[in-house]
Amino acid sequence: MSTQHAAILIRPRAAIVIGMAAFLGIVAFFWPFLVAPGKFGSNYAPPLIFGVLLVIVLSVVISEIAEGGINSKALAMLGVLSAVNAAIRPLGAGTAGIETVFFILVLAGRVYGPGFGFTLGCTSLFASALITGGVGPWMPYQMFGCAFVGMLAGLLPRASGRKEVALLAVYGSVSGYLFGFLLNLSFWPFSLDPNSSLAYLPGLPFTEQFHRYLAFDLATSLGWDTGRAVTNFVCVCLAGPAVLTVFRRAARKARFQAPIRFRPRALPTEDTPPEQLGNTTAKSS
Secondary structure, three states: OOHHHOOOOOOHHHHHHHHHHHHHHHHHHOHHHHOOOOOOOOOOHHHHHHHHHHHHHHHHHHHHHHOOOOOHHHHHHHHHHHHHHHHHHHHHOOHHHOOOOHHHHHHHHHHHOHHHHHHHHHHHHHHHHHHHOOOOOOHHHHHHHHHHHHHHHOOOOOOOHHHHHHHHHHHHHHHHHHHHHHHHHOOHHHHOOOOOOOOOOOOOOHHHHHHHHHHHHHHHOHHHHHHHHHHHHHHHHHHHHHHHHHHHHHHHHHOOOOOOOOOOOOOOOOOOOHHHHHHHHHHHO
């Protein structure tokens, strides 16, 4: 990713906030392995608390990124791509794991930078949830997961041509599996009978608890995650070259990080030719 195409600059303070948000996100997703039993009033308290905290943290992160790092052109591009993602997401509707929202998120994060990818992941899922009625306690986790998919796409190593498309296709597949792996953690402790061998049991050692979750993920989610991974791979391979070209052409036209300078208008003098004087008068009128 070239810095000249970056639509949103991540300043040092915003980078620190994103790092803190990443830490909280890890705790929010992996709380069954990190929170000791009995620390909350009930088993349902941790995800609710972390869900509220994620919304607050995401708001702070977006505000920090926007402070001096986003201009009107980048904001317009963000709005357009968020609307596109929100519109095409219901086309897959998650059937058999088919998700059409990720490939644009990966390509946009690649071209416009990690800051733009992070923000687009949040706004796309938020807009989609409002359109499809998918607002619920799972929404902050989906927003956070997509935010990191877009951000990591902007941090991938440099490549060009077919190598870049192949890199993004592989990354899209891996992110499809990782997204499902993380999202399952948000409801796994409450979805099974405690007597099941795949259920979450507070107090178990980490290794045994993690083994239970891996078995749960493989048994219940592998097929859906595979559908998402295949969709990402196919979409990036087929539409990736054209979409990357369009995004980069738009970035060159927009020149997101080009400095804006204002120059005073030259006033006419006695030596100004009559034709230039007429042009100056016309412009001023």
